[in-house]
Amino acid sequence: MTPTNCENYLRDVLGELLESARAAKADYLAAKAQGMTTDDLAFKAGSAQSYYKVIALLVDQLTAFGLDRQRVGLTADLDIDQLLL
Numbered sequence: 028m029t030p031t032n033c034e035n036y037l038r039d040v041l042g043e044l045l046e047s048a049r050a051a052k053a054d055y056l057a058a059k060a061q062g063m064t065t066d067d068l069a070f071k072a073g074s075a076q077s078y079y080k081v082i083a084l085l086v087d088q089l090t091a092f093g094l095d096r097q098r099v100g101l102t103a104d105l106d107i108d109q110l111l112l
Contacts, residue, residue: 034098034099037085038100041099044081044082047078048111051074051075052078054071054074054075055071055072079107079111082111083107086107
């Protein structure tokens with residue numbers, strides 16, 4: 028796999044994960060606003076948190092390996108905590 032292919036792969040995967048994470052967070056917030064049961068809310072919160080953990084790990088690894096976040100489609104000022112928590 029070439030460096031360009033790796034960057035394209037990461038760009039696609041991170042984009043899909045961010046989209047899914049935003050949807051999971053919105054689903055949780057909607058369920059909370061509707062007064063869903065505690066068990067259902069806990070499941071939806073766990074789903075959203077799982078996306079956060081995976082994305083945070085990938086972003087941390089980009090930093091650890093000295094890879095430019097912008098080359099994989101992430102803006103330099105992207106705040107994962109603010110976006111997903």
